[in-house]
Amino acid sequence: MASTFKINGRPVGPDHTPYIVAELSGNHNGDIKRALALIDAAKAAGADAVKIQTYRADTITIDHDGPEFLLTDGLWKGRKLFELYEEAHTPWDWHAELFTHASNQGITLFSAPFDPTAVELLERLNAPAYKIASPEIVDLDLIELCARTGKPLIISTGMASFEEIEEAVATARAAGAAEILVLHCTSGYPTPVDQANLSTITDLTKRLDVAIGLSDHTLDNIVAAAAVAVGAVLVEKHFTLSRADGGVDSAFSLEPAELAQLVKDLRSVHAAIGQPNYRPTAAELITLPMRRSLYVVADIAEGEELTRANVRSIRPSNGMLPRHLKSVLGKTATRALTRGEPLAADMVQGFTSQHDG
Structure with a gap:
């Protein structure tokens, strides 16, 4: 079984309550005050961390009118990639204030970088961990760069084959990463429950000597609770102040009361797992x-x-x-x-x- 490690001093592993990450993503809706309020709300709900994404539209794609740069299906159907990322990105000049505010509130903030300049920024801000987003699992140079920082590395696996997951983990280890957590993920926005495939968590636990968690895009907390029951030690869910406010990710994001319930439910599930026991309690x-x-x-x-x-x-x-x-x-x-x-x-x-x- 993979060993326990720490993110900003908080132990993460099977012997500890699930580490719960509130994914802010683009739910700031372009307003830093809303981003700060989301951090406050995540702390109040009991989340362990808030995760942001560090990119600019021109570091993740290019402004191009070709058909392959236009989304033709799903939640963002009809949007041009560059325009979507321009709307969703967290401005780099917000980062220092967000990190300071989270520290003052007593909640961990970390990020998913999408290119070397993002890693440079986050290193200057002493980010305590890095996440590799699902589409970036094939970007081995980015994985290697994040691994070389020596920080805990969380790798999301949406759309990936097992061979790609293995290669990503091997790349991280070869670059010096000692603390790796792999997130089972279905990159559907939202994800239908019957495509969550939580048995993958059990399989990954057997096949990889790393901690396993879940990046969850389903619309309620049932799948996340079941994931903890089968061994997930970290759960990440998108988070917003109110779905009615709109935003690029609002449709599959939890509101504060729902996040608080998630925290309560996952702690209860973990407590219920306990140890094998054949004597009266x-x-x-x-x-x-x-x-x-x-x-x-x-x-x-x-x-x-x-x-x-x-x-x-x-x-x-x-x-x-x-x-x-x-x-x-x-x-x-x-x-x-x-x-x-x-x-x-x-x-x-x-x-x-x-x-x-």
């Missing part, structure tokens, strides 16, 4: 006396035969275990027994203590 000790045992249910004279009419398996559990019923039937009482007495080995002629338990 503390909560069961109250109920333990209500197990069945053998009781005298009709008065029995000394020397009288024990039968199904005078000995039964009933609640509570103060008598002999029910498995001894056949062994005591037909034997005689060593003394007079009273209705309501729990049956004990010394009450049964010829029943030795070695048979009891």
